[in-house]
């Protein structure tokens with residue numbers, strides 16, 4: 453799949469942009485805008501590139517549900533044989549509803565509550581990625597009260613700089629994630645002594661949108677050192693989970709291909725008996741999706757021209773939150789090109805999806821905001837009482853509505869006026 457766009461299955465057809473074999477104009481006509489549109493072929497190819505790079509190794513790819521939690525997307529990964537990395541009871545419920553199997557689920561996150569622990573133990577998940585001493589004690593108590601044994605791994609913070617946006621770095625000493633490297637040995641000893649816990653593995657995750665494999669390798673080598681020290685004490689691990697984090701191209705970044713990212717990372721594990729796990733999110737779905745939106749108004753100005761679209765920061769928070777770049781492309785470009793601030797209807801100056809973009813458009817035209825398959829819909833909100841967008845998965849020539857557009861009544865369904 454070769455494309456001029458970061459989304460490999462997006463191309464220009466006679467009727468404007470098409471994702472796989474479906475014209476985006478037809479999706480807008482059938483389902484309205486704003487709508488998230490995902491390509492099944494693109495997410496399948498992304499998953500397959502992980503599987504191919506892992507080859508015959510015993511390895512589980514646990515898709516990070518937080519990147520895109522739509523049941524249609526989850527069911528696609530379940531069918532492909534993926535595992536899942538979850539961070540809440542809600543994500544577990546979604547995975548099971550989508551046909552995922554609990555025994556391929558790992559549960560990350562610094563704040564698991566007792567109810568979520570019970571839910572996951574009841575379901576029989578593969579492993580709890582424990583992030584603190586206090587969480588370890590609580591999990592031991594919850595499991596003991598249920599007469600169960602909880603499989604655990606400690607998320608070790610390797611104190612490695614992932615060289616990414618500070619908001620999405622997670623493996624530095626001053627981040628809230630994981631247990632300190634020096635504390636891990638003591639906690640493993642404690643876990644091994646608790647009868648309601650079973651030490652199953654170790655994990656680390658240093659950050660997201662990584663464009664360089666070196667920090668991940670540095671972290672993996674540190675982890676491996678710890679695994680060997682544990683083995684010397686008789687604490688043998690079944691698996692080593694190296695987390696997610698591989699970046700994607702949004703604009704002109706050049707992230708390594710999955711195979712190139714994994715090759716050096718896998719080398720130190722040659723000949724070892726532990727199963728490997730990974731938790732990729734963005735690299736599986738980021739460039740499998742776009743946000744389809746319509747221009748409501750063009751507002752020429754003295755200093756700036758504005759294209760006011762029907763999608764906003766509540767639909768796609770990344771530009772407002774991280775100043776993130778997403779390519780914005782006309783579905784059917786017009787000849788006369790001007791520069792625009794692409795802004796939404798929300799009452800915030802930070803409500804922009806793109807700044808200073810060259811576009812050949814008229815009011816009423818469609819735009820595609822690219823690379824929006826990860827951390828798009830999952831980070832959306834209802835700010836300004838805006839119902840959330842619809843979601844569609846394209847499969848060849850078929851477009852499946854996998855989430856209907858929210859209604860305003862759904863937004864206030866749990867509320868009531870004072871009597």
Ligand SMILES: Cc1ncc(COP(=O)(O)O)c(C=O)c1O
Pocket residue numbers: 516519537560561622657659660661695696697698731732733734735826
């Ligand atoms: C523990 C954990 N695993 C996996 C991921 C997925 O990361 P990414 O989407 O960058 O692959 C994250 C998010 O950064 C995470 O915090």
Ligand SMILES: N[C@@H](CCCC[NH3+])C(=O)O
Pocket residue numbers: 518620660661770826827831
């Ligand atoms: N939400 C972030 C990624 C966070 C990763 C969570 N561990 C983004 O959009 O880039």
